[in-house]
Amino acid sequence: MPTTSDYAVLTRVGPGTPMGRLMREYWIPACLSSELKADGPPLRLMLLGEKLLAIRDSAGRVGVFDHRCPHRGASLFFGRNEENGLRCVYHGWKFDVEGNCLDMPNVKPRHAFPHRIKAKTYKTVERAGVVWAYMGERAEAPPFPALEPLLLPDAQVTSRWAQRHCNWLQALEGDIDTSHFGFLHEGKARAEDYPADSVLHYRLMDRAPDYHCSDTGWGTMYAAYRPADPGNLYYRVAHYLFPFWTMIPNTSFAGNISMRGWVPIDDTHTMFLQFFWQDPAASQPLRGPQVPGLSINFDYLPNTSDWHGRWRLRQNEQNDYGLDRDRQRDLTFSGIEGVHLQDQAVTESMGEIIDHGIEHLTIGDLMITRTRQRMLQAMRALEEKGASPPGATQADIFLGARGGDFVAPDSRTWLEAYADQIRGSANPSGALRVPALAAE
């Protein structure tokens, strides 16, 4: 069994750490493409504990730099982004988006050696309206992951961002912890207010579901299940996908092309981002009253140029997330408004990095336990044998993954029911396929 200190290793992602090394095997989402304007100011960006800058040059190319100038370490944040390069304001050295030194104007040409100087930069690509960086050591960047929402035309995919003040792992684990839904988010809702053949009714009738859980090529998956109408089961399926993605049952499986990322800014701050397919036909009409407190509210503080200044929410730990005790008594379980904020409050309340030693895990935490073990195995295989972690080089391994809820005959196994759902679902990218999966 993994120990508490094994789990602690999973939470550290800075340069040279085992988990940091694993994450650097993948493309990392860095910022929105729209955050970078040609010749605009450098954007302070922290990723995996590294202080970086992003710019878009005059020709529209994106550069992600170590923020320190390779001359004497002044921050290039203060630099001038102009004429296809970033010029340090200290002594005027200038770099292109690949880090090549173009100019060394504070010394006479006979003393200058720009061809021998390189600013540290990372390779970038832009996909789905987002700038991605490859921060690893391979000469060739890995293939871009074939994650379903990223295979659609950019115009059909939207992303939403929000910073969270805690470690990436405890934030991610909220997505694969299904039993909290019936309490934190829906604890005051009553089954009898919803039609007896609706998924909400099934969910509220049984708040302690049973579970299947399995390793997959891309990570792990679970199905939480409980009775539906006679002869059927109601399933909620979610995935963990390496290194920090989830696909959750936020709506019905058939049209739920979405995924969520928990990108470490550093060990104690995480950038949440969600990609989702904008298909109006995919949303299910609600049968019965709206569950109070479940609004989707992303009310941001103004972004600042601080390392932790982007996509912060107005309701936060300083104001108890807008907790309203009257509403908690009368209307909602938590008294906090909005699914995302409710999750934010509980995961941040664990502290910046949870002390795993105080946990008491149950069957309801099966997916969390299994996912930690899967991460540890991949981390050790990389450390000890140099084994490429899941999906890092085999980009299409992700194509069998989608999250969602559905009702299926109890005569089918959970994996058969999952395969049936994939065959019968919208597949606008044409790439989703039935994966080869082994039962738990």
Ligand code: FES
């Ligand atoms: S420190 Fe940047 S040019 Fe000298």
Ligand SMILES: [Fe+2]
């Ligand atoms: Fe939640």
